[in-house]
Amino acid sequence: MFHLAKGLYSNWNRKEQYSILILGLDNAGKTTYLETLKKEYSRSFKPPEKITPTVGQNVATIPIQDCILKFWDVGGQETLRSLWAEYYAQAHGIIFVVDSTDRTRLDECRETLRTVVTDDEIDGIPVLMLANKQDREDRMEVQDIKEVFNKIAEHLGARDSRVLPISALNGQGVKESAEWLLVRLKRNKASKPPLYK
Ligand SMILES: Nc1nc2c(ncn2[C@@H]2O[C@H](COP(=O)(O)OP(=O)(O)O)[C@@H](O)[C@H]2O)c(=O)[nH]1
Numbered sequence: 289m290f291h292l293a294k295g296l297y298s299n300w301n302r303k304e305q306y307s308i309l310i311l312g313l314d315n316a317g318k319t320t321y322l323e324t325l326k327k328e329y330s331r332s333f334k335p336p337e338k339i340t341p342t343v344g345q346n347v348a349t350i351p352i353q354d355c356i357l358k359f360w361d362v363g364g365q366e367t368l369r370s371l372w373a374e375y376y377a378q379a380h381g382i383i384f385v386v387d388s389t390d391r392t393r394l395d396e397c398r399e400t401l402r403t404v405v406t407d408d409e410i411d412g413i414p415v416l417m418l419a420n421k422q423d424r425e426d427r428m429e430v431q432d433i434k435e436v437f438n439k440i441a442e443h444l445g446a447r448d449s450r451v452l453p454i455s456a457l458n459g460q461g462v463k464e465s466a467e468w469l470l471v472r473l474k475r476n477k478a479s480k481p482p483l484y485k
């Protein structure tokens with residue numbers, strides 16, 4: 289039993305690890321997305337009715353394929369957004385969640401994302417925008433959301449970026465989104481020169 293546990297432990301440690309920041313305005317569905325990811329890839333998760341607005345941070349370490357992804361969901365209320373930058377230094381990728389039904393805050397959403405992607409500390413790392421709540425009838429189409437984000441495309445530079453439609457609530461597109469990101473995380477790492485101290 290000990291050998292089995294030891295084997296599992298060293299196997300876990302040998303896997304590539306990446307840290308992902310989940311950002312977006314409050315109520316976008318960040319925590320729901322994280323819980324759905326947990327449900328898809330591991331066994332413990334919170335059912336949607338148990339999710340309350342995030343005050344501190346939710347962190348989850350989730351094995352996906354041959355890697356381990358550590359997700360940071362750090363809360364999106366205006367007062368908490370100033371804390372996001374504290375996490376940039378350790379982030380390998382950004383997921384920016386958008387509420388596809390919230391027309392009135394789409395401009396705020398775009399400006400918030402602009403502030404994120406123009407920060408030098410996360411220059412070049414992949415950014416995945418999720419047009420969430422696609423299960424709702426009053427949703428905006430992904431194409432319309434893309435057009436809004438095209439206005440900040442110039443700041444995205446040469447990094448990998450994409451807008452994907454999902455429903456964090458029913459799981460539609462959630463696995464695909466994680467897998468899209470994983471490919472880019474690996475590629476981005478491979479393209480970087482090794483760090484010398
Ligand atoms: N219909 C629908 N509701 C969602 C979806 N994702 C999140 N929600 C709801 O939106 C509200 C805010 O979700 P939450 O995950 O707490 O947002 P956060 O503030 O970004 O963490 C909750 O009532 C969720 O149930 C979705 O894909 N579809």
Ligand SMILES: [Mg+2]
Pocket residue numbers: 318319320340341342361363364
């Ligand atoms: Mg939350």
